[in-house]
Amino acid sequence: MFAWDDIAVFLALYRERTTGRAATALGCSQPTVVRRIAALEQALGLILFDRTPTGLVPTDAAHRLLARAERVERAACEFTAEVDQLTGSGLDILKLTFIDHFERLLLPVLREFRTRWPGVQTQLLASDRIYDLARGEADIGIRGRLRPAGDEVVVRQLPPNGWTIYASSSSKPDEHPHSPAEVADYRLALIEGAPSKLPVYQWLERLAANGPTPIRCTNYGALRSAIASGAAVSALPCSAGDGDPDVVPCFPPIEEFDVEIFLVARRAILRRPPARDLFDTIENYFRTNPALLTGERG
């Protein structure tokens, strides 16, 4: 059996990509990170990172495990959130809830926020459940598709989340499509579950019906792996794909597949300066860097 704590090491390493940065993120020393990740790999019987002179790069196994690891982290965050409700010490804690991969997109913002307000703790809650901001289950969040309603919440529309087709960054120019019309000629990866209802994946489903047998994935992590490995091409949100060194966009985002995104906060919480600051910072961050969401357009 492995130590659950080591999952935190895995996540920090996955996000920071070097043992040194992961160590500061975890609040321990660099040798400790080396040992703990080695111990985890040993316990799991699995290589999670390839060691390179520029840092650690996650193996395929690591990509497939990411979603599960994040679930553990979120469950732990919810545990502490509940603790804080019980102790009533929630006064200086901000509960955040973002759609899936946005957590990573906002890492620099959150890091800077934590240094600016060292006394304020931030907690990331699970996003697969719909946290009801009006009831105080979360303070600030980013929601997709449906505009949140109600007097209790303040809503700001962000630049739309663009989507396009991605291929492995190691693929040659002729191994991936260069326009939507060419997509049908390549092996596709499809996603199952809730995301499969997005227009872009429904489009891919229709294309796949007449093309080579598609690869079916149960979550974004697996989908990403399928693309990164070069086994297939598929759609990803630009907010996830554009920052990912292992995949490249095949062409600019397809506007009709844009998904609306909203920054939401409890009205009450915004009276507290740190919350107001974070809210404004996030809004500003995406307004000044819209390409993070929309992708690079012509």
Add this chain to the structure above:
Amino acid sequence: MFAWDDIAVFLALYRERTTGRAATALGCSQPTVVRRIAALEQALGLILFDRTPTGLVPTDAAHRLLARAERVERAACEFTAEVDQLTGSGLDILKLTFIDHFERLLLPVLREFRTRWPGVQTQLLASDRIYDLARGEADIGIRGRLRPAGDEVVVRQLPPNGWTIYASSSSKPDEHPHSPAEVADYRLALIEGAPSKLPVYQWLERLAANGPTPIRCTNYGALRSAIASGAAVSALPCSAGDGDPDVVPCFPPIEEFDVEIFLVARRAILRRPPARDLFDTIENYFRTNPALLTGERG
């Protein structure tokens, strides 16, 4: 920040009720359990257990935290399940998925199973997601309400899960109802989310509309606390309430609120003797102790 590992200590202690048994369950020594739980309480700023000469009894806070802690545990189990899929070493692992509190109900069975088949590992997967047995995401499970279908799975109907109204075990006879007709006269606790669709809670919703303002809970743990504390009465499945020292049934289960329960296994997995054994043992366990599910009926 606390150590995620200590959540495992909390869970073991919650289930075993003594530091000694928790220690053997965790595979560490009794002093370690004492220190780790003390450290956790210190870190959280919360008393989780009252120390008595007969063992540790969970405080109200512990009851409210149980569900969150179990989520962490399940997420961790899913993590290892994924690891085992990746390493292909899943040969001697049985993946189980039960509806919520059944995990605790089956503890004695699982413990005995583990001693009878020491080489076989058991993993409990999250039950809030529907694990598809046919696809091999889980091997053996207990499902409610809908009879699972398909050629890939073997299904056995278990005795129905009975439901009745429970009150605090410290309440006096005149502080709780003695028949369904009297229920409307007491303060009720109601549950939100998926369980609220069960007939028994819909009945309570209707009763509450004309009675004192009800207490609303978001999960079974909170509901149980509300009842145990004496703040309200409400419905619980007999499989959960009858084994709970802090609550007492007010009258025999109401038959019309019975919920059908099915034991399910992948057909393929039953060819392996340990799986077959566990399957038969669980079925037999509930057939010889139907009251565990149905409750004590006049």
Add this chain to the structure above:
DNA sequence: AAGGGGGTATTCAAATGTGAATAGCTCGTT
């Protein structure tokens, strides 16, 4: 009243995990 069995908490030597310093590696630059 004495004794025994169940529990929690404490002690102390031994095992384990930790961090500062550093070795050793691969790059791009001079």
Add this chain to the structure above:
DNA sequence: AACGAGCTATTCACATTTGAATACCCCCTT
């Protein structure tokens, strides 16, 4: 070719955590 920046891995003295033994406490039985 030498250098320095940036990284992973190792070393070793030190701090922390662990477990066997045991103290201690409560309660039931004799």
